[in-house]
Amino acid sequence: MSTEEKEQKFQAQINENGHIEPKDFMPDGYRHNLIRQISQHAHSEVIGMQPEANWITRAPSLRAKQILLAKIQDEGGHGLYLYSAAETLGISREEMIEQLHEGKAKYSNIFNYPTLNWADIGAIGWLVDGAAIVNQVSLQRTSFGPYSRAMIRICKEESFHQRQGYEIMTKMMRGTKDQQAMAQDAMNRWWWPALMMFGPHDTDSPHSKDAMKWKIKRETNDELRQKFIDKTIPQAELIGLTIPDGDLKLDAKTGHYAYGKINWDEFYRVIAGNGPCNKQRVSHHVKTHEDGEWVREAAQAYKQKRTHREEVLTA
């Protein structure tokens, strides 16, 4: 088959909502776009553990601490599924980590903001995981088999994460005036960066056209952002939180909320490495990676020893 025929067959399979598997033919652009997106997604999961881990030792109760620990551990697991999915496309874990450390690979804008108090843990679970679920539910139908299957497992855990955050916010809104003010302050600081998680508007999103054609993405950045806004506003209202956007307005005809202008200058500054915590996040990851060198060496030595023993036994 000529390359052109292979590409036609590939696109036909995608058009019929079939999965592409690692050993199937795929155009280079499809492979590169997926490696970029999946590895950045994996880095987000792992870097996202840092702002939450900041509050493990100061959780207000044993129950809250257990739940937070379980959630953060889940995020580490999500990173592992995703690194494995990306590895099926021909990139190694080492290369991906190197790209992260050198600033060549991105991770979600949202994890470059600080967690100043316990209400921020509520806001992350509710808004950040809430935004992530909207995106990831859609990605369960992505065309690349290993990514789609990883998303199905991840989504099962994400809804628990979102509830964990909403429970914290609800409790604080039922608490003292100071606790209510803390919850509102967290809402004010996390709302806009959470909207930015969906990426630039469709008209300014360079990867969307191919990603939609190849069904890597099943809904556009703006479609997903709108879904998140429509779903989250009633949740905020229910517990008495105000959305920090004076332009919010429900369009009775469409059932969608119109919203104010997103500060894209801030978004591009943060994803270029100049947000409040970028340097701290990456340098912490570099240090932890270096500290873990002996674990990787030991695992490698154990693997070699086992392989050698199997060779001796089967000789």
Ligand code: BYC
């Ligand atoms: N942050 O053409 P576009 C979690 C970049 S973690 C940073 O629209 P695309 C959790 C984009 O990479 C869940 N950069 O790109 C974990 C591109 O730059 P490059 C994280 C962003 O890929 C722990 C440029 O802007 N979820 O739930 O078609 C604790 C142009 O953008 C962002 C995922 O990663 C951003 N927000 O669409 C708690 C979902 N947005 O690469 C919670 C998977 C855009 O050319 N990813 N950029 O240098 C996606 O669905 C897509 O990659 C995006 C962007 C919708 C994010």
